Amino acid sequence: MTFALRNYQSTAIEELLAWWDTHPGLDQIPIAVLPTGAGKSVIIADLVRQLFALWPEYHPRTLVIVPSKELAEQNAEKLATVLPAHLRIGYYSASVGKKDPTADVIVATIGTVAKNAHVLGNICCVLVDECHLISPDGAGQYRAFLTDLARYCQFRTAGLTATPFRGNGIWLTDGKAPLFTGIATEVRLRQLLDEGYLSPLVRPVDVLEQIDASGVEVSKATGDYDLHQLSEVVDAYIESAARQSVRIAVDRKKWIAFCPTVANAEKLARALNGLGVVTQVVTGDTPKAIRESLIGQFRAGKIRCLVTVLALATGFDVPDVDCILWLRPTKSPVLYVQGAGRGLRIAPGKTDCLWLDFSDTTARLGPIDEIRGRARRSSQPGTAPFAVCDDCGAQVRPASLLVCPECGYVMREEEAPSARKVSDAAVLASQVKQKIHRYEIDRVEYAKHEKAGSPPSLRVEYWAGYRCVAREWVCLSHSGYALAKARSWFSDRSPAGYSHLPGSVDQALEWIDTGFELRRPSAIVVNETAKFPEIVSYEWNSTGGPERGAEPDALAA
Template sequence: MTRQLYDHQHAAIELLRTSLRNGHTRPMLMAPTGFGKTLTAAQIIRNALNRGKKVAFTVPSISLIDQTVEEFGAEGITEIGVMQADHPLTDASKPVQVCSVQSLVKRQFPWVDLVLNDEAHEMHKVIFRWMAERQSIPFIGLSATPWSKGLGRYYDDLLIAATTKDLIERGYLSKFRVFAPSHPDLKGVHTVGGDYHEGELAAAMDKPQLVADVVSTWMRLGENRPTFCFAVNRAHARSLEAEFQHAGITTGYIDAYTEREDRNRIGQAFNAGRVKVVVNVGVLTRGIDWDVRCLILARPTKSEKLFVQIVGRALRTAEGKEDALILDHSDTTLKLGFVTDIHHEHLDTGKPEEGSSARPAKKQKLPTECPAAGCSYVKPAGVHKCAACGFEPVYRKAVETVDGELHQVGGKTRTYTQAEKQRFWSGLLWYVEQKGKSEGWAAHSYKDRFGVWPRGLSARPVEPDIQCRHWVKSRAIAFAKGMEKREHANAA
């Protein structure tokens, strides 16, 4: 029994009809996570079959072949042949051909009247060769993130029936909250092909204090939710897996070499609650509909496409799910913005836009981290009151300053929680371990801040939060100014 289309899916099909009627032969349909791409594609195929047409549907990896066949079968499309090695469903006479791009490289292209190219942003050369050889038939690109550089050289019309923001506002996707609990030092990590150099990035992220912070933060903020954790490479992922296991948290591991049976077994345990966290290396960004309610981003990226694909794994709705929790240990949200802010109205042609003298579009303001100690909630630009802790900075008018001495007057003293003190102390110990500071410096710095010595606290270093960094920086500035003042006094 086929499912009914939602209004945005009807709109997508109507946009496609209009585009093809207007002479476009290479339309690109943007279908964000949660759009219902498979259902929409099934309806497009059904419409073509009703007119006596043959259709090819391409997938970017062999692992998606059987999944696609099963999903189409559930929508009543069963006359399917498969182009992938010696697959048991190989049958060139069937009106629908599900093809892996890997097999297309080695075989003749099927003779069809329409091609649907899934995950079109991956820009496989064999698809472009097919386009060049069969210019008379339409190729429809499908992608949640059709923003690849040069994609507009091959597709001629971007169709946007809905955005991630639209789907969240209408309840088709989950709301989300973001926390930025740690800030990795990526100095010295180069950029290759538009993103961080993987080896250098792994070396920067696979450090004991950062790995430990991922786990301790999840235990503090993760609410015991079913969680995906994205790592940089296999070694980094294994470090994270080991740290979670050491903390007594049942953890699964998946990478590109994980057998399908093992992946299915982990998925079943995850959905049953027997596995709380699944650490992976970039393989759970597509074709996955598990009930993910928390996502750990331990893999910094400059790629909007990768960022949106990753966060999208946590945005599917589920029974009893009020929102998704994003624990961003990569600073990616602070650098790229929320996934709902990332949007492009045009395909990239790889060339300067015509009318370059036109005024450039205003750049989206980036979100900010709550400055309250121990919070780390990420707020939208322009929002002053933190929705997580309620902190709201008080802005004062500029005042005139004069030299003089400060004396304490009456008033309430800020009371700090044990967790806030521990986080500050752990941050100071990070400076001892990473920056060569002495333990005496750390102890005296703690006493300067809180008025007592750091007794009864854990001696585990953790990368400092923004409050600790600002405090240490302010002390260094004050010390430098004091030295400068004394030098001037001695010179006089």
């Protein structure tokens, strides 16, 4: 059985397969960035279906690795819906209670499969769900397992996650020995919100009492607050937070709450129950049978609030959650995005999810749809073998490149960039006051941009009067996603009915110099809120360019 994929899901699969094709080495391992609610299990299932359809002669047995029983069952359910009947799906998971190492597609929990690579036979593809759990520094059971499996077979690997960075914010493609080497595809949270596939988070009108964690030490090991100290600080705010939540979220039906420790969670549950909100605690130590029962009662509406530490941060799929209580001050963008993501799923009758942040997390980390990874700080600046793209996380070699060859992002400009702006504590970027300007364009200039060690790009400058108001770089001589974007850009500006595209930056400039006229926008809209100005839309009219242009002889043959 098959079902209709959403457009972004089909695109994600196409881009992941294309990335593997253009990066053939087995040590080239990409990440697919898919926000909470994007349908990772659906994408995994259809990707596996396509692997067997494309290469039936290889019988590409696939291993899907997940961190929990819940995710194992979700993935197996979607696989059973999509795959043809002759392909057998099996579990290798102690928590599920089944170990089938001979199935065509194996869904395994990492804790069970970690030391059992030798029993799996020939595996052609490994897909790691929630891959942000893998250490970028060469340690951990995921790395040990993949190294062990490579002794017995050759396989392609990909990771999937909503957050392609570690808890300290460093890209998974960065680190001392990163497993992942690039971002093959990314679905942006903003796109899913705009298209109605996710439900927005909203802040209350009331000002919440804020937990003051300024005196809490930061752990050198984790980069986050010391949990023992944080628990003591949060404890003093729990009663007040419970009273405020009951008053503000009176019309909300399904709440989840995040606390730093089990002791905090249990105290909050007692406070909420005392105020008439039926509440239970679910933690990593909750026995599986009890956990499943509590989540089942929560789904059925018999429990109004579940309080947790981290147990509900991933793999918890209750779409109609409409209120989140955040009593977990953190410096970790992963915890923040994963926790807030529990309220993003859409459900019948749900219009939004109330985000009650009793900490400074939202104010400090910013809107969840604008959070990106960061490169680690080098103890010896200028010696790194690669840079990491701020926008997509790809490893960029050499480190001196100005434009990311994978996504076309301008990593830095030769001119001084504009300063970053404050987010004003909005949980979504749409709630931030944007600095948007519209410019009527008088002319567009094109030039070749070169940097030692990288392919050239076509620099496009938009002029309003005597001022260059925006630039963009079109990567016609690159490969992968950057080239696909460049071709789309050039096609949009070519005369109507004209389908040829230049094969390089030099050829594009030769065409322009010999009379080929690209359509010129009459105006552009530029967002100057972020680090670098970004063109967000183009306006066209009949004077923006010719209906037909001279077709260059170079592509006539």
